Amino acid sequence: MKFAVAIPALNAAVRTGWITVQESYFRQSVQPALHLLADSGSTDSTIADAKEYGWEIMPVHRHDFNHGATRQKIVQKLAEAGFDAVVFAVQDACPATSDTIPPLRAGIRLSDIGVAVLMFQKKSHIMITLPKK
DSSP states (O other): OOEEEEEEESSHHHHSOHHHHHHHHHTOSSOOSEEEEEESOOOSSHHHHHHHTTOEEEEOOGGGOOHHHHHHHHHHHHHHTTOSEEEEOOTTOOOSSTTSHHHHHHHHHHOSSOEEEEEETTEEEEEEEOOOO
């Protein structure tokens, strides 16, 4: 299963433990084909930090940012690039363990509707399958 981890963000470096969040995804036992940051105009070091860790940057104009619409643009971009699924995460939550992604992948394989949700640290990660052309 070809999947990505995607995080919409704005000024994550000054608001959150952004470096820790990024490191936590690179410690996962299963790695995505792509780490994607949908940045809506950060003015701090969010983008530079993400590039240093190898994240692909998807610029989103701040006035165009919408939680649902931005995630839909991510889905479209990844589907067009041949991805099967995406894990949506948030800029201020780290996976609880290095094995956070495997249960999401297992949930996708067991789900008829193609959605898996995992809660931790009072935040959720959602993995969804992507539409095929």
